[in-house]
Amino acid sequence: MxxxxxxxxxxxxxxxxxxxxxxxxxxxxxxxxxxxxxxxxxxxxxxxxxxxxxxxxxxxxxxxxxxxxxxxxxxxxxxxxxxxxxxxxxxxxxxxxxxxxxxxxxxxxxxxxxxxxxxxxxxxxxLTDNFNLSSVGYVPPPVTPASWVPTPPAYAPPVGPFLKDSRPFLAYSLTDLAPPMPFPFSEDTSSRFYKAVKEVYDIGKNAKADQQATATWWADAGGPGVGIPIPHHVLSIITWVLENQKAKLWEAAEVYAKTGIAFKDGGINTFRSKFHYNLIRPVTYIRRNIDTAWMSYLITPPYPEYTSGLVGIHAPYVQVLIKQFGDIPVTDNAYDWRGLPARNYKSLSAMLDEAAVSRIYGGLHYRFTQEISIKFGKELGNEIAAIQLVSPKHEHP
Structure with missing residues (x-):
C-alpha cells in the first residue's frame, strides 16, 4: 500500500x-x-x-x-x-x-x-470532470439557527460546496438529492430534533470503550503509518468478498468498476445534499444549547451534517456487492497490518449498519441522518448494479 x-x-x-x-x-x-x-x-x-x-x-x-x-x-x-x-x-x-x-x-x-x-x-x-473541493467563490446562504457553521477546533472553511457540479459517472447522479429531514429543526427540548441531538450528546458523555473503538475503526484516522488512506479500507473489504466468492478476473473487474462508480457518485450526491440542506453539526448545536464544553470524539469535518459522507459512499458499494453476491457474511481485516483483530459480520448489511452507527459514536451525525443516508445510498447502489455489462447469453468464464 x-x-x-x-x-x-x-x-x-x-x-x-x-x-x-x-x-x-x-x-x-x-x-x-x-x-x-x-x-x-x-x-x-x-x-x-x-x-x-x-x-x-x-x-x-x-x-x-x-x-x-x-x-x-x-x-x-x-x-x-x-x-x-x-x-x-x-x-x-x-x-x-x-x-x-x-x-x-x-x-x-x-x-x-x-x-x-x-x-x-x-x-x-x-481531466474534464470538473472535480473541485475548493470553497473559493462559495457564498453560503443566510445563517439561521439551523445552519451549518465552521466547527471547532479548527473552524475550517467548508470543503466541497461545488462537488455537486463534478461530472458523475451516471446521468442519474446529475440531480440526485436526498429527501428532506423527517422532522424540522428545533431548539425546543421536547422536540424530536432536540432528542436526536441529545442522544449524540449522551453517547459522547458516556462513551464506552467499544463504541470509541468502533468510531475509530471506521474513521481510518491517525496519520501516516497509523491510519489507512481512504479508500483502502473499503477496497480491502471488496477484495475480501471477491476472494471469498472466488471471483474470476472478469467478474472482479466488473465489481471494481461498479463499486468505483459508487465511490465517485456517492460523494457527488452526498455533497449536493449536504450543501442543499446545510444542516448544523451536533458539536455546534450541543455547545450552543446543552454543554458549552462538549466536543465530538472524532474531529468534525468541515461541511454540513445531512446527509452522511461515510454512509453516502459505503451504502451504494455495499448494495452493489449485495446485488452481485447476496447479503453474505463478511470479514473486515483492513487493519491486520497493525495487528488488530478482524471484525466479522453476519452480513454486508450488518457491516453497513455498524459503519453508520460509528458516526453517532464519534459525535458527527444524528441517528436519523444515518438511517436516511443508508436508504439514499442504496438507491444509488441499485442504479449502478442495474448496469448490464454482459449479455444474458454469456456467462463469466
Whole structure:
C-alpha cells in the first residue's frame, strides 16, 4: 500500500474519485476478453469510446490488467515518491515475468500496450470532470439557527460546496438529492430534533470503550503509518468478498468498476445534499444549547451534517456487492497490518449498519441522518448494479 506512509495523507474525496476511475479503467482493460461483454462507455455519462483490442490477435488479459493498473496508479495517486513509483514498476515487472513463463513475448507486449492505452484514455477523460473541493467563490446562504457553521477546533472553511457540479459517472447522479429531514429543526427540548441531538450528546458523555473503538475503526484516522488512506479500507473489504466468492478476473473487474462508480457518485450526491440542506453539526448545536464544553470524539469535518459522507459512499458499494453476491457474511481485516483483530459480520448489511452507527459514536451525525443516508445510498447502489455489462447469453468464464 504505497499511500500508507504518505505525508500529508491523500485527500479523501479526491482519492475516492481517483479509485473510481481506476475501477472503470480496469474493467475496460480486460473487457474484450470476456465474450459478450459491453464497454461501460454507452452506460456512463459522457464517457468516450475506449481503445479497441484487435479481434484477430491474441491477448493475455491478466497482463492488460497488470499494465493498466500500474499506469493508472502512477497517473491518479497523488503524493507518490520516486520510491513508490519504483515499487509499482517492480510489481508490474514481477507480474510480467511470471506471465512470461506461460505466454509468448509478443502476446505479452501487445497486452501491455493495450492496458496502457486504456489507462491513458481513462486519465485523459478524468481531466474534464470538473472535480473541485475548493470553497473559493462559495457564498453560503443566510445563517439561521439551523445552519451549518465552521466547527471547532479548527473552524475550517467548508470543503466541497461545488462537488455537486463534478461530472458523475451516471446521468442519474446529475440531480440526485436526498429527501428532506423527517422532522424540522428545533431548539425546543421536547422536540424530536432536540432528542436526536441529545442522544449524540449522551453517547459522547458516556462513551464506552467499544463504541470509541468502533468510531475509530471506521474513521481510518491517525496519520501516516497509523491510519489507512481512504479508500483502502473499503477496497480491502471488496477484495475480501471477491476472494471469498472466488471471483474470476472478469467478474472482479466488473465489481471494481461498479463499486468505483459508487465511490465517485456517492460523494457527488452526498455533497449536493449536504450543501442543499446545510444542516448544523451536533458539536455546534450541543455547545450552543446543552454543554458549552462538549466536543465530538472524532474531529468534525468541515461541511454540513445531512446527509452522511461515510454512509453516502459505503451504502451504494455495499448494495452493489449485495446485488452481485447476496447479503453474505463478511470479514473486515483492513487493519491486520497493525495487528488488530478482524471484525466479522453476519452480513454486508450488518457491516453497513455498524459503519453508520460509528458516526453517532464519534459525535458527527444524528441517528436519523444515518438511517436516511443508508436508504439514499442504496438507491444509488441499485442504479449502478442495474448496469448490464454482459449479455444474458454469456456467462463469466
Amino acid at each position: 504505497v499511500q500508507r506512509p504518505a505525508n500529508p495523507q491523500p485527500v479523501v474525496l479526491q482519492n475516492f474519485r481517483n479509485f473510481g476511475f481506476i475501477g472503470v479503467g480496469l474493467y475496460e482493460a480486460v473487457r474484450p476478453g470476456n465474450k459478450g461483454a459491453e464497454s461501460l462507455a454507452p452506460s456512463l455519462y459522457q464517457m468516450p469510446a475506449m481503445p479497441q483490442a484487435d479481434a484477430w490477435q491474441k491477448y493475455l488479459w491478466s497482463e492488460s490488467a497488470n499494465a493498466a493498473l500500474a499506469s493508472m496508479f502512477k497517473l491518479f495517486l497523488t503524493g507518490l515518491s520516486d520510491a513508490n513509483k519504483a515499487s509499482i514498476d517492480s510489481m508490474e515487472m514481477a507480474n510480467y515475468n511470471r506471465f512470461k513463463t506461460s505466454c509468448t513475448t509478443d502476446v505479452l507486449d501487445r497486452s501491455q500496450t493495450f492496458g496502457r492505452d486504456i489507462a491513458t484514455a481513462i486519465y485523459n477523460w478524468s
